[in-house]
Amino acid sequence: MSKVLVFCESANGSIKSSSLELITAAKNSGLETVTCLLGSDAPTLAASSGNYGATSSVVCSDASLDAYNSDAYFNALEAIIEKVAPTIVLASGSAPARDVFPKLAAKFDSGVAADCTSIEFNGDNVKLSKPLYSGKCIADLDFQNSKIQFVLMRPNQLPVGEADASATASVEEVALPAKDLRVLIKEIVQGASKRVDLTEANIIVSGGRGLKEASNFKLLEDLADVIGASVGASRAVVDAGWVDHSMQVGQTGKTVAPSLYIACGISGAIQHLAGMSSSKVIVAINTDKEAPIFQKATYGIVGDALEVLPVLTEEFKKIL
Ligand SMILES: Cc1cc2nc3c(=O)[nH]c(=O)nc-3n(C[C@H](O)[C@H](O)[C@H](O)COP(=O)(O)OP(=O)(O)OC[C@H]3O[C@@H](n4cnc5c(N)ncnc54)[C@H](O)[C@@H]3O)c2cc1C
Structure with a gap:
């Protein structure tokens, strides 16, 4: 069966609601739902992605992924995508995802549809829509000749399914490929606001x-x-x-x-x-x-x- 790989992000020890939306959509597609998470809390969170319908999860729990680093995320996600071999990759259009997924799409000789506000699954393919020109018109999108369909969804567009606490996903670890990083994160300064982004x-x-x-x-x-x-x-x-x-x-x-x-x-x-x-x-x-x-x-x-x-x-x- 074709696989949908959902890139999950976390905040305050939980998978973000924007990622849960995508797991729910993937589960409802009837395709096999695999999640992936990065960073030291990934294994714990990965199992809980099963509550929303993921059957398995692939993680890279290297602590160097606790803070976003473009090269390190690229390397980890490339390894995960190679391992899972998905037909569709879903991510929420967060700043990290908007940075790393176009590079991954290029790497896999594929396209990326960003800022999508609706998604429909049609067999192994997705049909998407997104606003253009400040919302003056809506574009309908699908993929042509793309080995993997990379989709970045706008958050808060899709429902989150009921959690089933008894369902957990099997978790598999991949090692972070040892490649040179061109950028190092030296410090992260928290914004003044303590509120949700x-x-x-x-x-x-x-x-x-x-x-x-x-x-x-x-x-x-x-x-x-x-x-x-x-x-x-x-x-x-x-x-x-x-x-x-x-x-x-x-x-x-x-x-x-x-x-x-x-x-x-x-x-x-x-x-x-x-x-x-x-x-x-x-x-x-x-x-x-x-x-x-x-x-x-x-x-x-x-x-x-x-x-x-x-x-x-x-x-x-x-x-x-
Ligand atoms: C290329 C470009 C990009 C832009 N990007 C953005 C963007 O990302 N985001 C953005 O917001 N704008 C953007 N703008 C600017 C945008 O065009 C407007 O100038 C801006 O949104 C106006 O902000 P405002 O509504 O606060 O101010 P105003 O247009 O001045 O409106 C103030 C409103 O407050 C009302 N008002 C006055 N007193 C009160 C009161 N006591 N109680 C209640 N209401 C009151 C008035 O009736 C008025 O409707 C962009 C412009 C350009 C050219």
Whole structure:
């Protein structure tokens, strides 16, 4: 039977939800689902990938893979792909995956489809779609003459199946090939935010120029604390130096697809919409009832975000 290899990433001792989405999709395809994980916690996590439908897992638990290194990841994944011989390789479109998978695809004389928002399995082949031109049109993709179909999915696009704690995957180890690394990671500096990365977040509260000044982002932080959200921003306020670029959502920032996106004082420029319009529910708070964001919003509040946000925070505190 053809195999789907799912590259799983982890955070805080668990497989990321974006990877669980892919294991679920692979399992539902009816093809054999094999996961792969890298780093010292890989063997433990690999077994648990069976809870979501993987039958086996191949890991490389070399501690040098605990932090992302382009060359080392390439070497490990190349060895794993050679061992598993999959027809399809799925990964979430994280920064490491977007770096390493195009190189792997080239190595295996194959193509890579990135930033996909839907996937359908048709026998051994996949049919995909992805937004183009800031979401103005959707491209349908499939692979031609590609030995392996490498697919990078946008996070939060697919459902995660129910975990079956009694099902575990068999785990096999591969050694990290001893090849020279051209890049060494000397230090990793953790970003200031302790919140879930925007691309993985289930709820995002985002602020724009309508918040008037940087200190008013505190209102977003307060709401985010109560509802368990991450905090995003428009480019206008990033350019103004109010918040870090890592918080920018949009064409030149992050692409997000949370279950709930609350846009506060954001006009809804096409470049902002490009990064968040596939959110499942969009709530917009804006003083201007003609603001373009309302055309995309599921729910709209015409009002002053500086007044509405504290009320929302207090009301959520009562029920959560
Ligand atoms: C090549 C290119 C790439 C870009 N990439 C991005 C990107 O990645 N992300 C991005 O966001 N932008 C991007 N932009 C910029 C984009 O075009 C807009 O300029 C930007 O999104 C506007 O940010 P904003 O909505 O915060 O500000 P504004 O457009 O100024 O909107 C502020 C909104 O706040 C409302 N408002 C005012 N006061 C209040 C209040 N008290 N309460 C509630 N609402 C209030 C106003 O009615 C208005 O709708 C890009 C532009 C270009 C040219």
